[in-house]
Amino acid sequence: MATLGGRLVPIPTGGRRGARPVVATPVVLQRPDAVNLVLRGGHRMERVRVVPLHGSAPERVVHLGHGERAAPLRYDGANRTLALPPAWMGELGLTPDQEVHVRPRDGGQRLRLGPLVGLWVTRAVIRQWTPSLRVLMQEARAAGAIPVVFDLDGIDRRRGRVAGWVERGGKPARAVLPLPDVIYNRATYPNLRRRARARELRRQLIAVDRIPFVNTAAGFPKWETYEALRFFRATRELVPATIRFGDRKTFAGFLRRYPVAFLKADGGSAGGQVLRIQAARGGWRVQGRNQRMQIQQRFGHLDDLHAFLTRLTEDGQWVLQEGIPLPQLEGRPWDVRLEAKKNGQGEWEVPFIFVRWGPPAAVVTNEAQGADIFLLEDFRTRFAGLKVLRDLDAVATRVGRLVAMALEARYGLQGEVGVDFGLDRQGRPKVFEANAKSTHAPVPGQTVPQARWPMQYAVWLAGRAWAGRETGLALPIRSRLTVGGGDEDAAP
Known part of the structure; x- marks a missing residue:
């Protein structure tokens, strides 16, 4: 398989059953553009400039995401430079003078490199290599991260890797890298099967692989x-008054109290499943959309209105919200x-x-x-x-x-x-x-991309994980790394 110029060794991250959670340790950071992120306990997440390695150099064990390998490199903490083999830089999508973060360990014999930030998007976004994706890549690099783009089918937890894309020469290029330090999930799935598969995969990545997500929740019903x-x-x-839609008696009482109400799909977005119910002379007027269906109806009897809405919403959960x-x-x-x-x-x-x-x-x-x-x-x-x-x-x-x-x-x-x-x-x-999952499309007059914040936050999350501190997950991310072969070989 394609690796980082060498054999990829997955790192199991399972904790002991019944292990006590580690209490969160505060993180003291300088400004976002500071040279180093300083974590309590003396741990340092140092920002360095990557340059091509010329000549020979001693091999060091490099940890990248949830993998590790031995590689020749030259780390100069005083001058804030990291010399890496040019072939490896190409595989990671790194360019000369690009800045990343490192954390030396064991007297410099080991080095954590990254953070490797996974950008989880859909096939369509990758196929088009959209402007918003390019901005995400740009902001990830500006934050000192190594971005890798992948879709649902590119995640291989058993082998501890993702098959995705990096940028080389400004164009997308295939890459197979370890599971990332942090994941930013931007994918949405109208297909219910793929949505369920993505939900379960996200749960396993968080609960089993201990990978923090920029957004733990994929949506807010x-x-x-x-x-x-x-x-x-x-x-x-x-919040306006809100009830679940269904029971006729409750529905009737709500409409008596509020002359305007909005019926909304519990998981709907972009106004695609919203109906306005408004009291009108001799009954009610209904107007709005249910996905591609435009709706404009009048009803003189409450039973007819309730029956119509029940048929319209029978395939999902809907809520009724007070109209403001x-x-x-x-x-x-x-x-x-x-x-x-x-x-x-x-x-x-x-x-x-x-x-x-x-x-x-x-x-x-x-x-x-x-x-x-x-x-x-x-x-x-x-x-x-x-x-x-x-x-x-x-x-x-x-x-x-x-x-x-x-x-x-x-x-x-x-x-x-x-x-x-x-x-x-x-x-x-x-x-x-x-x-x-807000849209990142810029508004006229907007000079700073929204992607800047989640990418800087992703680096902060990775810094906590690197220091082996609690990140808010059910179990801690362990700082001790044990070589293994995937989930089945995880340490007990």
Whole structure:
């Protein structure tokens, strides 16, 4: 098999059954652009410049991701350089003067190199080598990581490796590398079988292989999001009233209380499965979409309305959410999409706040359904003097941090959370839903890519794993490495 210029040796990462979790040890980091990441206990994650190795050099044991091999190299800590064989640099997609991180061990006889960051995407994204993927690769390298791209079919846990792609000369090139230090999962699967397979694989990579994910959760179902936000006092008032759709009596009571309600698929996204139910003269009006089906109906009897919606939703779980009358400008509704992201110190920030300005009769304000997207500062400039916009950045920052922390408490470590919210008639924020895989498409005027945050956070996660500290998983990532042959040969 193709390897890193030599034989790949997988490293088992299974812990003992019943082993006590290691208490998390705080990590003290300098600025994201600092030379070294300093971890308590004297461990150092040093940022160095890679140069081609000319001539001979002593062999050292190099740990890369979940693999290791012996290779000639020359490490110069004083000058922050690492000389590697040119052939190996090519296999890793490294270019001269590219910066990576290392951690010397055993007096320099062993060296951990990386971090190897896996970018899990779909076949279509790889086939097209999309601009967003190229930006991800660029930001991973800028953060001092070694990126490798793969899809669902490229992950081979038994052999401890991924068959994927790196960039060589600005173009995608095949590579077979060890399982990565950290994985950033950007793949979505409409096909239910592939979705179930991806879900189980992700579970095994986290629970068995001890690989931290930038986002532990692949999505936030609407009902679970509602329950999580209702659980905490600080977020309880942020969510509109919500019930599971099904029972006729409960449905009737909800419509009596709220003249406008939204029926949403529990796992839907981009406004593709949202129906607005609105009280109208002599009955109710239903308008919206169920995937490719446009729906516009009127009903005079509640039984007919409930029966119609029951047939429409019989293949999945749906929730009914209180309708919040959105503020309007020039006859068009608007709401807010914020991006909460962890930085290179593992701290939550809200670096992006967008305003979505929907069409006049829009059921939802998603861009996919025709909304115009603005940076908050640009929208504020366009509507200068509008009082509600003055403090919206502070409101959005508070909402983003609270929602991110609540969902992290529910689902485990997250590196980014997209939050959609609107303002009610009293100006109070109401959260409609959250997203674990936000689009990274740039908005006019945006100068910094969203990918910068998750890639810097991925390096931070790898630093904790390298130091052998707890990363928030069910069991610790072990710092001791034992040579083995895969899951079946893992140490007891």
